[in-house]
Amino acid sequence: MLTVHGYPNRVCSGLTRREALQIGGAGLFGLSLPGVLAAEDAAATFSSARAKSVIFLYLFGGPSQLESFDMKPDASSSIRGPFIPIESRTPELRICEHLSRTAQISDKVCVIRTMTHPHNDHNASHYIQTGHKFTRSAADGGDVNARSTDWPSMGSVVEYLSRQAPAAHLRSIPDYIYLPNKLGALQGYERTGQHAGWLGSAYNAFATNIQKRNSADNPYFRDCVDQELDFRIKGMVTTEAITLDRLNQRNSLLKQFDQANRAFHEQQVYENFDRIQQRALSLVTSKKMRSAFDIRQESAVVRDRYGRHLFGQSALMGRRMVEAGARFVTVCWDAPDGYSWDSHRSSKHLQQHLLPGFDQTYSALIADLDERGLLEETLVVAVGEMGRTPKPNSAWGRGHWSHCFPCLLAGAGIQGGAVYGTSDDQAAYPLESPVSPEDLAKTIYWSLGINPDLFLKDQEDRPIPIIEGGQPLKQLFA
Incomplete structure (x- = not known):
């Protein structure tokens, strides 16, 4: 203490x-004040921002595109999956039957179907959260823990730049917040991609710390009581x-x-x-x-609307954070059971917990932000680090597949009711408009009023681009 x-x-x-x-x-x-005091000045004003804040919903493990936003009902029975597609408010979009609430607010959402990269394991979390390819060779997903030599996360860059602004001392809340835990904490890891890396630990996220009941517990799959949802x-x-x-x-x-x-x-x-x-x-x-940080101030009706499971309550906290003024908030659906969205074994958890839980929380978040007048100034990103293989096992479990997977964007002027990119007939590869993690990162920076071609100085005083390659997807904004 x-x-x-x-x-x-x-x-x-x-x-x-x-x-x-x-x-x-x-x-x-x-914070580490010696590191903070040594920070270099950087030019970032946030003055031309489309978004005052970003809520980054990170679905760690890799949600299946074929069971969510890129269903292929005309594919062979060995590919198309066990779930039925339903209509949405987006003419081009038929999505999974277990995403019925999201279907009703799809007119506020742009679905990117063609996220793609070659890093086919969970350390792609580094790529997705930083916009830079993983700097270590670990094709089997090993070597998972963060290092000080990793690239800084987007949130850490935002935190760094925010602290250089002239009125930084007037900001009363951290600008990079991670909910409900550091990524991997419930499995005993400190996963790569979420930290400030070579930028310096002073710019790591402020992360809350919600524990699970025991080693077999998955608080994303059940209702949580207030005693364990203490974000304060x-x-x-x-x-x-x-x-x-x-x-x-x-x-x-x-x-x-x-x-x-x-x-x-x-x-x-x-x-x-x-x-x-x-x-x-x-x-x-x-x-x-x-x-x-006191979620008890929310009404029971609002909390029920988001879902009393850990992801729902964390997303509600995310809304509270941007409402208070935070610029970059990551809300993570982690894998405390070792699987969750990493649905190798079967589609059972997708049907029972994952899709319904996401559906409830995502639709509630978008609607709540809209009702509060916050959606136009908040970019909401929902994405995993990869998708799943077109070919399943006998129980409809699917393996890792980073070559084609979805991402949802909403708010901050994003054109809702839109679909961007087209995949092939098995949702295996992009046919048109592929989107890289670099493209996504530059889009997020640009929306916040940060020059996506900005250079920062590393620990050896060398100028380093915040993102190498890629282009912001300005065409997705109205």
């Missing part, structure tokens, strides 16, 4: 400089075992942060810290941040 002791040399707010540094560097937000920042809500000495040793931590917040903003402490230090202290004393 965090303990911050007092020191005699105080600034005008009553906090010492060392206390402020300790608070900001205590790990509550994935533990250091800010605990009433014992954490002290901020000289603020008030006997008050609860919550009251201590309230006192720090009042002192920090009522006095001219900003004159004593540079903008990065100001931002760190602003975050840890932010009443807005504490409130945003």
Whole structure:
């Protein structure tokens, strides 16, 4: 638990400089102040943005295109799959019967059918989340854990650039948030692609930490109770075992942060810290941040609408994060059982949990954002790292297939009711308009008002493009 002791040399707010540094560097937000203070300036204004925020719904494991958004009812019985296609509000789109709610809001969604890349295993999570090919050779999916030499995730780049903006210290919530856990955490991994890599750990996501009940549990497949859906920042809500000495040793931590917040903003402490230090202290004393992470403030009706399973409640938290001002929020459907969307074995989980769970949450998120006036300023991306093989096993399980798979885009001016790209008659390869991870990454950056051809400096002070190759898909926007 965090303990911050007092020191005699105080600034005008009553906090010492060392206390402020300790608070900001205590790990509550994935911040490392030495790394933050060493950050290079970069040109990014976000002023020409189509999107103020991105919600990146990451379906880790690889959803099957043939059982979702690229069904092939005219294919042979050995290919087409066990589920029936239904009509949607998009004339060209017939989708799976287990996605009936999404079918009703498809007029707000653009379905890309032709995502493609050659990295045919789960370490493609690096490629999808960074826009850069995986830098290590692990064709069997091994060597899964992140390294400091990996490429930075899109969210980390956004976090980095946001901190260089002139008013960075005024932002009261992190700009890169990962829900409900770091990718792989429920399996004991720290998977590649989600972190800041060579950009520096100071720009890692702020990740919440929701545990499962036991080794066999899958909280994405069942309703979760409030006791396990506590997204709140533990250091800010605990009433014992954490002290901020000289603020008030006997008050609860919550009251201590309230006192720090009042002192920090009522006095001219900003004159004593540079903008990065100001931002760190602003975050840890932010009443807005504490409130945003408290899902209990949502009504039971809204929470039921999203689904009480882990993905549903995490997506609802994602909406709360962009509503509070975060720029890049990843909501991950992970594989705590080792499979989930990685449906090698059969289509049973697709029918019982995966498709219905996604359908409920995705349709609720799009509708909720729209009703709140947030959809036009929020780009919602839903994608996995790959698709599934056209040829199934006897139980309709399918293997890894990265050569053709779907991606959904909505909001931020995306033309809804559209389908982009055409696959062959087995949904195996693109016939027209292939889309690479580089294209997707540049589209996301461009939507946020970030120059997709921007260069950053690496740890050796060399200019590195944030994305090498690819083009933003501007034609998908109205």
